[in-house]
Amino acid sequence: MFPVPAPEIVDRMRSAYAHARTLLGLAADEKPRVWGYAGRTLSGPTGDTWLRMASAPPGNGTGKLWEGPAASRALPEDVRRPRLLDLADYEKDGWEYRAELYVRSTDPVISASPVLSATPTLPEDWWGGLRTSLTALSSVPTGRIAVREEYVGRAVPQFTGHAVDTIEWTTAHGDLHWANLTGPTMLLMDWEGWGTAPVGYDAACLLLHSLHVPDMAARVRAEFNDVLGTQESRVGQLVACAELLQAAPRVPFYAELAGAVRAHLETLDPTGT
Known part of the structure; x- marks a missing residue:
């Protein structure tokens, strides 16, 4: 990777x-x-x-x-x-x-890079498996922390220019991208960073890593519209954007994605209202 x-x-x-x-x-x-x-x-x-x-x-x-x-x-x-x-x-x-x-998984990861560059062929039940996994994970009580509240308050204004007020928390994978997903059988790889994160964070991470492939970005939006389409997910989306923009100066594939991430930021309510 x-x-x-x-x-x-x-x-x-x-x-x-x-x-x-x-x-x-x-x-x-x-x-x-x-x-x-x-x-x-x-x-x-x-x-x-x-x-x-x-x-x-x-x-x-x-x-x-x-x-x-x-x-x-x-x-x-x-x-x-x-x-x-x-x-x-x-x-x-x-x-x-x-x-x-x-x-050992019998299926490879979907992308060698976290950032998707081409449309993968995935069966319909792949999406169901991902949704079921993230839903089951979201209800797990844990003292582990994937995203720190201090980071949210500091990094979101610094890297996105948006303000943060109320944060809704859930349990998340913490590193959801295409190099951590297998296909055509869906498995979630790399469990180093799982823990609590703002609602919508996992779905936002997958969406941002899909932005170079518009049809897959549209599919992620559709599959997770019940999360990404809510006001409660705003902070999770902002955090995902802030992380990628912060990493862009030192990680080439995030530097290439930065423009699309900034464009996504423009779709989010800057006031949180």
Whole structure:
């Protein structure tokens, strides 16, 4: 999903990934090939399983992103996601690592990039599966936080120029885009950041990542009109816009999307009334 990082990160992560295979009793299989942002994670197939490894500097192997996938085990079955089979924590060369072993999806992610560039062929029940999953997730009580209230109050005015008043909260996936969805069988991938977020945040994230493909953006709007068409979703949409605009200077595919995000902002009521 993200570019291959600097050579010294590649060497360290591949060495740690090989160690993870040993800890989990996995034979060497296909090489890992999926990099996370700035080389923080590395993932790849291991036969009929999938190994994902996260890294952190010393003393930082904890917190929301570290614990999210393990905590997602307790979510309802209606929330369609890969099954986590095993995990292992370890230290190597002064870094902390968590290796997570999943049942390997038989279907690929819909897009290699979070931002959609072409219309995928998806069956009708794919949309139903996504809606069912997000609806079931929204009612899950949790102390986890996907979007902090302090961030909303600071970033939304700074990056969108809109004011924020009342916030309605729900439980969200927290990183809903096309590189975290499989098809034609729908699974929600990457459960690092799930937790509470403003109503409409997940649907808004998927919509914004669809804006380069107008027919898919229209489909997302139609499927989630009961959420995105409400005043309660305004803050969730503003937060999703603020995050992408904040990331645009350092992430090329968000820089290319920024104009469309600003155009979407113009459709939202700036007063919140």
